[in-house]
Amino acid sequence: MSEFDEQAGRRAWLALLKEDYRRLGADTRYDDDAASHYSWDNRVPNHQQVKVGDIIALWDEHELLGMSVIEAIERGVGTKDISRCRTCGKTNLERRTTLSPEYRCYNCKETFDAPVIETVPVETFRSNHSQGWISLPGTLRADELRALCVKPKSQNSFRELRWSDFLTAMRLSSDFGNLLAPLEVTAMQLNGGHTIRPVRVRVGQTGFRAELLRRFGAVCAFSGPLPAPALDACHLYSYATVGHHDPHGGLLLRRDLHTLFDRGLIAVDRDCHIDVSFELRPFPIYSELHGRDFAIEPDNKQKKWLRLHWDEFRPRAS
Known part of the structure; x- marks a missing residue:
């Protein structure tokens, strides 16, 4: 078994690329670029667990887009607009594009034209993972990815992957060589290797x-x-x-x-x-x-x- 297989203490995360903003509300936007960087804040579950050297796999709720190893994490401070239900105050909202009223609360099922907006201070994080990025569309579907998570029913933006099972699935998905070669060398060098x-x-x-x-x-x-x-x-x-x-x-x-x-x-x-x-x-x-x-x-x-x-x-x- 190689050092990469053993992961050398790293964890692997499935991260949702936030191209669909229906649940964010309040015109909140992220500047994610799958091939280079991913942004989150301290209101995101597992935000403190993600570390330099961890594997990050990006998906869009349909399929795996690609994966890399986190080379650096930039930290900062900022504010975030939180959309809350007008009835129950929860934040789990859906912004509907074809129905009226525009918003629906997943918690109490109420619908309304506009949420209550609360601006809160946040600590911000942004990964740099461009060096080892591998584009992998068409390799694993959404149902396969969910099944490879430690908690398959999780709805979090960051979901921990069962690394050995994920690695096996990736290697079985291609009959043509090692898809992960650029990722392996970056991960090994971050851990002090010289391959x-x-x-x-x-x-x-x-x-x-x-x-x-x-x-x-x-x-x-x-x-x-x-x-x-x-x-x-x-x-x-x-x-x-x-x-x-x-x-x-x-x-x-x-x-x-x-x-x-x-x-x-x-x-x-x-x-x-x-x-x-x-x-x-x-x-x-x-x-x-x-x-x-x-x-x-x-x-x-x-x-x-x-x-x-x-x-x-x-x-x-x-």
């Missing part, structure tokens, strides 16, 4: 990609020339370890090849030949790449990072 794998990062990504285009032109390192918009900047190193964008530690890859490379389904052997995993070889678009030379000439630094990637995902062939 090196390619990961996708966003801070400074535009300049990094521009430098790769300047050096190599609009050429996928595996498949050859392509329109520039079809190319991703792929890091061959762990950004969390290096700490800056090194143009000698990157390649331009077609977007699907970037994803497959991140998962180790495509690698580069010590002779700089492309190695396509057995799972992909039934697909001609990928099998035709197997054994081919690079479309560019990698420099010594790139060869070093490619060897580390090979050793990570093809240890038996090393």
Whole structure:
């Protein structure tokens, strides 16, 4: 069992992306961005339990959107407008878009045109989780996610996940490599590990990609020339370890090849030949790449990072 499997004392949370504001009322808004940050306050259950290094999985009440590891939590103070029922004073309200009166109380079932608004001071929290973010729509449905929670019937914004069961479900959801590779390396590094794998990062990504285009032109390192918009900047190193964008530690890859490379389904052997995993070889678009030379000439630094990637995902062939 790996350190990531054991979680090293971390907890995993299912967090509801608040795109639907019917129950918030009082024009309350959050600035959540699933791929980078998530906001909450001290009126949210479990608000003090969520820590740096924990896993955060975002969903929209329909399906899993993606997951990451929390790198930092910004704390602040502010105010929050609380909507209360005019009859019972409870806050569990629904804002209806097609019915009148507009509001309905889940507690006493009363309906009314406008709630009572109370402004209260709050402590605010905002996660930073962009480094290890993995987009995962279509992997787990809402009913599957609820069943994987410690308390399946919970209605909280933060719901603790049964980590080992969730991890098993995620790995069973894909026949093609390790979906969680970028997440694993970020989690391990936050815990002091030094495993090196390619990961996708966003801070400074535009300049990094521009430098790769300047050096190599609009050429996928595996498949050859392509329109520039079809190319991703792929890091061959762990950004969390290096700490800056090194143009000698990157390649331009077609977007699907970037994803497959991140998962180790495509690698580069010590002779700089492309190695396509057995799972992909039934697909001609990928099998035709197997054994081919690079479309560019990698420099010594790139060869070093490619060897580390090979050793990570093809240890038996090393």
